[in-house]
Amino acid sequence: xxxxxxxxxxxxxxxxxxxxxxxxxxxxxxxxxxxxxxxxxxxxxxxxxxxxxxxxxxxxxxxxxxxxxxxxxxxxxxxxxxxxxxxxxxxxxxxxxxxxxxxxxxxxxxxxxxxxxxxxxxxxxxxxxxxxxxxxxxxxxxxxxxxxxxxxxxxxxxxxxxxxxxxxxxxxxxxxxxxxxxxxxxxxxxxxxxxxxxxxxxxxxxxxxxxxxxxxxxxxxxxxxxxxxxxxxxxxxxxxxxxxxxxxxxxxxxxxxxxxxxxxxxxxxxxxxxxxxxxxxxxxxxxxxxxxxxxxxxxxxxxxxxxxxxxxxxxxxxxxxxxxxxxxxxxxxxxxxxxxxxxxxxxxxxxxxxxxxxxxxxxxxxxxxxxxxxxxxxxxxxxxxxxxxxxxxxxxxxxxxxxxxxxxxxxxxxxxxxxxxxxxxxxxxxxxxxxxxxxxxxxxxxxxxxxxxxxxxxxxxxxxxxxxxxxxxxxxxxxxxxxxxxxxxxxxxxxxxxxxxxxxxxxxxxxxxxxxxxxxxxxxxxxxxxxxxxxxxxxxxxxxxxxxxxxxxxxxxxxxxxxxxxxxxxxxxxxxxxxxxxxxxxxxxxxxxxxxxxxxxxxxxxxxxxxxxxxxxxxxxxxxxxxxxxxxxxxxxxxxxxxxxxxxxxxxxxxxxxxxxxxxxxxxxxxxxxxxxxxxxxxxxxxxxxxxxxxxxxxxxxxxxxxxxxxxxxxxxxxxxxxxxxxxxxxxxxxxxxxxxxxxxxxxxxxxxxxxxxxxxxxxxxxxxxxxxxxxxxxxxxxxxxxxxxxxxxxxxxxxxxxxxxxxxxxxxxxxxxxxxxxxxxxxxxxxxxxxxxxxxxxxxxxxxxxxxxxxxxxxxxxxxxxxx
RNA sequence: GCCUGGGUGGCGGAAUUGGUAGACGCAAGGGACUUAAAAUCCCUCGGUCCUUGAGGCUGUGCGGGUUCGAUUCCCGCCCCAGGCACCA
Numbered sequence: 001x002x003x004x005x006x007x008x009x010x011x012x013x014x015x016x017x018x019x020x021x022x023x024x025x026x027x028x029x030x031x032x033x034x035x036x037x038x039x040x041x042x043x044x045x046x047x048x049x050x051x052x053x054x055x056x057x058x059x060x061x062x063x064x065x066x067x068x069x070x071x072x073x074x075x076x077x078x079x080x081x082x083x084x085x086x087x088x089x090x091x092x093x094x095x096x097x098x099x100x101x102x103x104x105x106x107x108x109x110x111x112x113x114x115x116x117x118x119x120x121x122x123x124x125x126x127x128x129x130x131x132x133x134x135x136x137x138x139x140x141x142x143x144x145x146x147x148x149x150x151x152x153x154x155x156x157x158x159x160x161x162x163x164x165x166x167x168x169x170x171x172x173x174x175x176x177x178x179x180x181x182x183x184x185x186x187x188x189x190x191x192x193x194x195x196x197x198x199x200x201x202x203x204x205x206x207x208x209x210x211x212x213x214x215x216x217x218x219x220x221x222x223x224x225x226x227x228x229x230x231x232x233x234x235x236x237x238x239x240x241x242x243x244x245x246x247x248x249x250x251x252x253x254x255x256x257x258x259x260x261x262x263x264x265x266x267x268x269x270x271x272x273x274x275x276x277x278x279x280x281x282x283x284x285x286x287x288x289x290x291x292x293x294x295x296x297x298x299x300x301x302x303x304x305x306x307x308x309x310x311x312x313x314x315x316x317x318x319x320x321x322x323x324x325x326x327x328x329x330x331x332x333x334x335x336x337x338x339x340x341x342x343x344x345x346x347x348x349x350x351x352x353x354x355x356x357x358x359x360x361x362x363x364x365x366x367x368x369x370x371x372x373x374x375x376x377x378x379x380x381x382x383x384x385x386x387x388x389x390x391x392x393x394x395x396x397x398x399x400x401x402x403x404x405x406x407x408x409x410x411x412x413x414x415x416x417x418x419x420x421x422x423x424x425x426x427x428x429x430x431x432x433x434x435x436x437x438x439x440x441x442x443x444x445x446x447x448x449x450x451x452x453x454x455x456x457x458x459x460x461x462x463x464x465x466x467x468x469x470x471x472x473x474x475x476x477x478x479x480x481x482x483x484x485x486x487x488x489x490x491x492x493x494x495x496x497x498x499x500x501x502x503x504x505x506x507x508x509x510x511x512x513x514x515x516x517x518x519x520x521x522x523x524x525x526x527x528x529x530x531x532x533x534x535x536x537x538x539x540x541x542x543x544x545x546x547x548x549x550x551x552x553x554x555x556x557x558x559x560x561x562x563x564x565x566x567x568x569x570x571x572x573x574x575x576x577x578x579x580x581x582x583x584x585x586x587x588x589x590x591x592x593x594x595x596x597x598x599x600x601x602x603x604x605x606x607x608x609x610x611x612x613x614x615x616x617x618x619x620x621x622x623x624x625x626x627x628x629x630x631x632x633x634x635x636x637x638x639x640x641x642x643x644x645x646x647x648x649x650x651x652x653x654x655x656x657x658x659x660x661x662x663x664x665x666x667x668x669x670x671x672x673x674x675x676x677x678x679x680x681x682x683x684x685x686x687x688x689x690x691x692x693x694x695x696x697x698x699x700x701x702x703x704x705x706x707x708x709x710x711x712x713x714x715x716x717x718x719x720x721x722x723x724x725x726x727x728x729x730x731x732x733x734x735x736x737x738x739x740x741x742x743x744x745x746x747x748x749x750x751x752x753x754x755x756x757x758x759x760x761x762x763x764x765x766x767x768x769x770x771x772x773x774x775x776x777x778x779x780x781x782x783x784x785x786x787x788x789x790x791x792x793x794x795x796x797x798x799x800x801x802x803x804x805x806x807x808x809x810x811x812x813x814x815x816x817x818x819x820x821x822x823x824x825x826x827x828x829x830x831x832x833x834x835x836x837x838x839x840x841x842x843x844x845x846x847x848x849x850x851x852x853x854x855x856x857x858x859x860x861x862x863x864x865x866x867x868x869x
Numbered sequence: 870g871c872c873u874g875g876g877u878g879g880c881g882g883a884a885u886u887g888g889u890a891g892a893c894g895c896a897a898g899g900g901a902c903u904u905a906a907a908a909u910c911c912c913u914c915g916g917u918c919c920u921u922g923a924g925g926c927u928g929u930g931c932g933g934g935u936u937c938g939a940u941u942c943c944c945g946c947c948c949c950a951g952g953c954a955c956c957a
Binding site for chain 2: 041043044046081084085086157158166167168169170171172216217219220223224226422423425426428429430431499500501504539540541542543544545546576577579612613614615617618619644645646647649650651652653655657658659660661662664665667668671717718721722724726727729730731733734737740807808809811813814815816818819839840851852853854856859860862863864
């Protein structure tokens, strides 16, 4: 009996070794089998995996193993999103080379993932920081350059004047540099952009094809793209130098436009300010606004500020002379960067007009009370009837939208247009640890692409990391100095590297042919077999950027003929964040949970400031390393617990309360199997007649069999329809509890034992995607020759699963007052009679007027009565 | 601020299409076993009131509404989380 104890460590090592040796999860294309490509978002190798990863990858592994048991040829790969800022920060702070740091992290995390028993095809492992990977990305870049899908334009970055370096948004804390606390400035640089806007209509339209995506993600993407219909209207400048063009969706309010607003950083501002007495003041204002955060600038609560530019333009329909102002709340990169201000019907314009004493003209009247501009305390933004609007007065404002647009077009003052909120994707990073952009800048020839034969442009290793003075690459002479491929004269290499979102926009393609080393790095035949990804699983945090970029990139690669799908991810499961409060010591900054004890910092003993609860991330250090769970309880318990805690899409505030319960359940299951093992080893699962007169099972054995089939049904549906593994686990827990509750049959009662055998086999199979090592071991002990991973998913018999008796709830005036038990299939009339004559119900309804009776089949009867109680 | 979600016992959660609120588990309390402890097994467990019952009332963030019936649908508010284009 001693060798029959549940020893997770031993079992897990044994099965992990066996899966690896037998290459259980390595796959190749097999045209004879249905394929299933299951992908979890690959991790950034930050150092250690945390509970968020465990949750994500366990969810994926359960689905992968489940689909395998269902007979699919499952591709389930894993790799590393290996470029990124933290590696460079480590180099700056600790003098470790980013590649060393990254590869050490990968080695450690790979070991951790292997210890979790995930069913990956490790032969396909890729790491995006290797030239074998990014060389293809550089090739795609050249192709995109060729097709004008990539271009250069001036664009602003965060600049720390003290460190003389570019900062990521994350490195700016309340407007200050995170390293030196200097006030962060804005600097304009020439940067590379992908023309994602070329695909904007397709990206929007294809949302309809993504029926396997959560509605909320599609809504977020659509809102992000932000298509709006409106008009572009020209307001002639008083100085005769052409016109100011604005985009508006509210052309119905055009007759109420009394002044013009221009984004502070708009080139027009400098142009108009030139030579004016207020030029200095205007410059100062612009400088000030540049420093304001974009979110702050556009927030409703921010004080509206502006400065008069000393010039005027004309409202094309009213002829009114409109003063031109630069304003803080107008954005340069949306629409035309200029806005016609209608203070009576736009709240921001209203506040601005009040502050600077600008005129108000009401053009929309509400139905009930006429508006008096002098008495207005806020803008009227609802619908109404047009007034003061020339030929359009008297029209409903929504109807006037179309009429005014048509009028403007006819009169030549403007045209109907469509605007998008989506901007082109800036991919330039002034950093070392990323894929080099394969471009050479020549003094004579300008921008010259690196010839294909010279790819990859490999990141040089020997660079110095100081965190100061901009990109380390720019200071690397041997890298920068080169010859122009076109004219041969001395030229400089581009030193910007690509945004790491570029790597994650095609890694799922590379997984299909991870070692393919000839152009274009993607083996079309293999891609055609595996793509699209059937199920993609990852955090909701990626709902917009990563997923939108990957969709765009897929379409771009498709148009290069490299792959044959329009959309990369057929089905998407967005898991909720695993959150935890962050902890901060005034001396040592953010602390890892293990660096804190009793609210004090372990290093210095200072009181800890507990921050808000946020998603686990390395930068906040609010991460929980799963090692201690695996160490103490084993990977199976850790997997079980992560899934049992909540359904996948829900956010989870981490607590390991309950981990004991998960372990207890496995031990309990193990024990009951051991208890029956000798008695059922030679007995086949029950296969007797299913129902009707042939039904020979009685009492609790019959009930157990019903419960078994009900459990298979429920578990299958919960996995198949909604990935709710928490309810899967409770269902199996109930089945195991049922097994404990029945009286132990005699050793010779082969019929009863065969039912128990069926129950135990089913429980093991149902749990096997969740706790695979545990189930493999039990499956072997139960005498099955084939591994559980290669076994078929169990089927249920609906006849066995169906209940013979059902409980009908009886309500009086909507309140539950009694219950009656009837046999399944009992007639409605009989059930209603039973309900009315039920003792408790009869007491409540006698002497009262029966208003109506509602019957919901198999569920309830609601008797509605009127009268005194 | 804007966009997107969420809020149910002491805790994690269940209730899948408007139809029994609280499955399953944790914690807690009680009991059995034991010399003892651990482990295990069994029972109780939203709140409240009384007449302690097959009892009444109440209860799914807050306030309203629709309905025979609302955790579920609608309106308003509060709080929490994700994203906001250089964290990934």
